[in-house]
Amino acid sequence: MTNKIDYLNLKEIILQKIKENGGWVNAHAHFDRSYTVTPELFKLVNKKRDQKWLLNKDIRKNSTVDQIYDRIAKSLELMIEQDVTATVSFIDVTPDVKDKAIKAAEKARDAYKSQILIKYICLPTYGVLKKENRDWFEVGADFADIIGSTVKTDSPHEEEHIDIILKTAKEKNKMVHMHVDELNIPEEHETELLARKTIEYGMEEKVVGIHGISIAARPRKEREEVYKQMKKAKMIMVANPMSWIDGWRSEVMTPTHNSITPADELTKFGIPVAIGIDNLYDIFKPMNDGNMWNDLRLLMEANRWFDIEEIVKVATINGRKAMGIK
Ligand SMILES: [Zn+2]
Numbered sequence: 001m002t003n004k005i006d007y008l009n010l011k012e013i014i015l016q017k018i019k020e021n022g023g024w025v026n027a028h029a030h031f032d033r034s035y036t037v038t039p040e041l042f043k044l045v046n047k048k049r050d051q052k053w054l055l056n057k058d059i060r061k062n063s064t065v066d067q068i069y070d071r072i073a074k075s076l077e078l079m080i081e082q083d084v085t086a087t088v089s090f091i092d093v094t095p096d097v098k099d100k101a102i103k104a105a106e107k108a109r110d111a112y113k114s115q116i117l118i119k120y121i122c123l124p125t126y127g128v129l130k131k132e133n134r135d136w137f138e139v140g141a142d143f144a145d146i147i148g149s150t151v152k153t154d155s156p157h158e159e160e161h162i163d164i165i166l167k168t169a170k171e172k173n174k175m176v177h178m179h180v181d182e183l184n185i186p187e188e189h190e191t192e193l194l195a196r197k198t199i200e201y202g203m204e205e206k207v208v209g210i211h212g213i214s215i216a217a218r219p220r221k222e223r224e225e226v227y228k229q230m231k232k233a234k235m236i237m238v239a240n241p242m243s244w245i246d247g248w249r250s251e252v253m254t255p256t257h258n259s260i261t262p263a264d265e266l267t268k269f270g271i272p273v274a275i276g277i278d279n280l281y282d283i284f285k286p287m288n289d290g291n292m293w294n295d296l297r298l299l300m301e302a303n304r305w306f307d308i309e310e311i312v313k314v315a316t317i318n319g320r321k322a323m324g325i326k
Helices: 010-020 049-062 065-081 100-112 131-143 158-172 190-200 213-217 220-232 263-268 292-303 308-315 317-322
Strands: 024-026 084-092 117-123 146-150 175-180 207-211 236-239 273-275
Touching: 010 292, 010 308, 024 273, 024 317, 065 084, 065 100, 084 100, 084 317, 100 117, 100 131, 117 131, 131 158, 146 158, 158 175, 158 190, 175 190, 190 207, 190 213, 190 220, 213 220, 220 263, 236 263, 236 317, 263 273, 263 292, 273 292, 273 308, 273 317, 292 308, 308 317
Parallel strands: 024 084, 084 117, 117 146, 146 175, 175 207, 207 236, 236 273
Antiparallel strands: none
């Protein structure tokens, strides 16, 4: 037997406060692709990102509605187990998936609606500029609760891409979740472009950035400019620490930083930060087990940020804001 030591158990305190604030909110995920790292695919796990991207293409094309349903259902059960009370998930709506993920998502929402609030975000995985991609984007945008995208999928036509996404969301009176600045390189300026466009379209309070890690690769003065723009646009940022802890080693000179969303700085500038698990047991993140606490802890540790009140908001009310829950 040891003597009782009066130490501060931060995990216990934070988990208790999360419960008191309505439970965890997972503000970013791709449940239609989770649990797709099979023994066969794992052999390819060390391939380059582009090749993995193609692998996902095969998965998208070949999966049945039932297989997609099982992935979403298993992911939702993992969330419910952890007292996650609300979650979003992107679903691919593309010329190769067609409406399979929509059908699976509807069925999953119905099956789990008494246990967890789920909102779906359509993902035009190959961009929105080509006609056939645009057509399926329209289908996805009609179905989805929130309009989603990855700005880079239409590179170098990022502005045009954002125009289409924001215009569609405005017409349909829906929020936007957009993957931005995720490569941890200083030349990415997607967050500030999105902030500027958000103001241009009068979409303040309706736009959420996902990742935003490249902001930290830029000098302080530039970062602060980005934060000011985001604040003006009333944007929210979702951090997914585990999913980008593997940011590549690089020879590019930048201010010393890590590959985690600078949540402490964003918060200081009045921009709400939420948290998500992103990829779950797939070919990009074969070991990501979707543990909300691990993600939150990593966010705190990587930013040396232990402001308990703000951290609890990240795990709860900021996520609800990002989901458009009043
Ligand atoms: Zn994502």
